[in-house]
Amino acid sequence: MFLEINPLVLPDIGLVFWNTVAFVGLLVVLGKFAWKPMLKAISDREQGIEDSLAKADKMKADITAMQNENEALLAKAREERATLIKEAKEASEKMIADAKDKAKSEYERIVADAQVAITQQKNAALTEVKNQVGSLVVDVAEKVLRRELSNKAEQETYIKQLADGVKLN
Amino acid sequence: MALRPIKSILALCFSLFILLQPTNILASEPAAATAEHANKEEGSFNVTETILEHIKDDHSWHLWGHTSIALPVILYTPQGFDVFSSEKLVDEHHEPVVYKGKFDYKLVEGKTKIVNAAGEVDVVASKKLWDFSITKNVASLFISVIILLLVILTAAGAYKKTGVTSAPKGLQSFMEPIVLFVRDEIALPNIGAKRYAKYMPFLLTIFFLILTNNFLGLIPLFPGGANVSGNIAFTMTLAVCVFIVVNLSSNKNYWEHIFWMPGMHWSMKLFLAPIELIGVFNKPISLMIRLFANITAGHILVLSLVCLIFIFKTVYAAAIAVPFVIFIFMIELLVAFLQAYIFTMLTAMYIGMASEEAHHDHHPAGEGADKELVHH
Numbered sequence: 001m002f003l004e005i006n007p008l009v010l011p012d013i014g015l016v017f018w019n020t021v022a023f024v025g026l027l028v029v030l031g032k033f034a035w036k037p038m039l040k041a042i043s044d045r046e047q048g049i050e051d052s053l054a055k056a057d058k059m060k061a062d063i064t065a066m067q068n069e070n071e072a073l074l075a076k077a078r079e080e081r082a083t084l085i086k087e088a089k090e091a092s093e094k095m096i097a098d099a100k101d102k103a104k105s106e107y108e109r110i111v112a113d114a115q116v117a118i119t120q121q122k123n124a125a126l127t128e129v130k131n132q133v134g135s136l137v138v139d140v141a142e143k144v145l146r147r148e149l150s151n152k153a154e155q156e157t158y159i160k161q162l163a164d165g166v167k168l169n
Numbered sequence: 170m171a172l173r174p175i176k177s178i179l180a181l182c183f184s185l186f187i188l189l190q191p192t193n194i195l196a197s198e199p200a201a202a203t204a205e206h207a208n209k210e211e212g213s214f215n216v217t218e219t220i221l222e223h224i225k226d227d228h229s230w231h232l233w234g235h236t237s238i239a240l241p242v243i244l245y246t247p248q249g250f251d252v253f254s255s256e257k258l259v260d261e262h263h264e265p266v267v268y269k270g271k272f273d274y275k276l277v278e279g280k281t282k283i284v285n286a287a288g289e290v291d292v293v294a295s296k297k298l299w300d301f302s303i304t305k306n307v308a309s310l311f312i313s314v315i316i317l318l319l320v321i322l323t324a325a326g327a328y329k330k331t332g333v334t335s336a337p338k339g340l341q342s343f344m345e346p347i348v349l350f351v352r353d354e355i356a357l358p359n360i361g362a363k364r365y366a367k368y369m370p371f372l373l374t375i376f377f378l379i380l381t382n383n384f385l386g387l388i389p390l391f392p393g394g395a396n397v398s399g400n401i402a403f404t405m406t407l408a409v410c411v412f413i414v415v416n417l418s419s420n421k422n423y424w425e426h427i428f429w430m431p432g433m434h435w436s437m438k439l440f441l442a443p444i445e446l447i448g449v450f451n452k453p454i455s456l457m458i459r460l461f462a463n464i465t466a467g468h469i470l471v472l473s474l475v476c477l478i479f480i481f482k483t484v485y486a487a488a489i490a491v492p493f494v495i496f497i498f499m500i501e502l503l504v505a506f507l508q509a510y511i512f513t514m515l516t517a518m519y520i521g522m523a524s525e526e527a528h529h530d531h532h533p534a535g536e537g538a539d540k541e542l543v544h545h
Binding site for chain 1 (some may be wrong): 204221224225226228243246278279299300301302303304306307310314317321322324325328333334343345348349352366369370373374378400401402403405406409411461465494
């Protein structure tokens, strides 16, 4: 037979048998006690690493989102502060302006009132002066009229005297 | 960078070899005249015989000089099992002698045969003799199995001890990259993510068994030295296992592509069917021969180079032979890994082909043909 030519290519039944036994035995034992647990452990670890990485990524994203949020909040706060300050400034300015206006108007009112009072008092004083002058005139006239009747020259000096007296008043 | 000195040494050896050759031929001419005469002499050197002796299986394990380990001979005869030590088959000069068990046994060219009273081989009776002996190869195979069990079970046990979250240590860190290599480079791309896990134990066992035996075969001293993975029986067994696994994992799509290639003219289908059918058997046979031939060739090469010393009958031949042997040994280390890888890779590929789901595109034939090209 062709195979008999070279002993190297003629398989021995003994080795075939023992090799089958060895290989199948090895496959069963290693498959059950080595490869399965080993592959499972490796894939578990890989899964763990993957999960951890995913978690880390998620956390990173979360932190970034938080930072963004914080920044947005800060920006908003800053804006609000600026608005507040602006508003306060405006309000204070307005208040000052209002106060000034009010003060001015008050002052004007007071001045006006004072003038009115002054005018009134002046008028009252004038009226009183007029009244006094009137009564003085009436008095003088009464006295003149009483004297006139007795002495003409004396009458004239007296009038003159009276007149001087009025002036003194 | 480290290869530079080796390269220059090799170049030197080559030139020396070429320079010395004519002198050797001249020197051997007068010797040739007496060659026939010398051949009959005691202790004459036969290269082919020496090399084949090292390559072939044996009933005893030669250690050194005249020391060898006797291995058990287990014979299944028509009268039942016959078990005895192999040292009973040889005398003190290592010449085969007749051993009387249930039959009369004698070693003829290293194989146990039944002989008749006159000491001649009884061909008819020998055909009924089944030799299940623990030969050198079987013993070496068992050693490799023990090594594998120890190493791999220890490595696997480490996962239980240290848990899955810690980084691998020691043996574990040696094994894990190889396991990952088999998974990521061999199983996943060839079988696909859906089905690869089922075949992982098979592929890993094949890979490590071949790898261990390849390396053991390269060690010239005791625990190694047997040529297991370069033995056709070993590669045949593995190839048969692959054949069975491939066919068990085959689906309808696979057989359709073999017997009635879709997308072809009917005449082409008829033409392709027998070729594809041969391919079914061809694949495991190619696996068997590839591993056997590669490992055996490597061993023969190394032995031939060593034999140069004995052919030239001068110790100076070692100056040429030894660097070459070292060089070939380096290549053999690569081949040991490479052949384990190729065997496993092709196994995965065949399993992947057999279990591939049908394509629903318009040119399945073209793709099938491409695949075939890649595979052969």
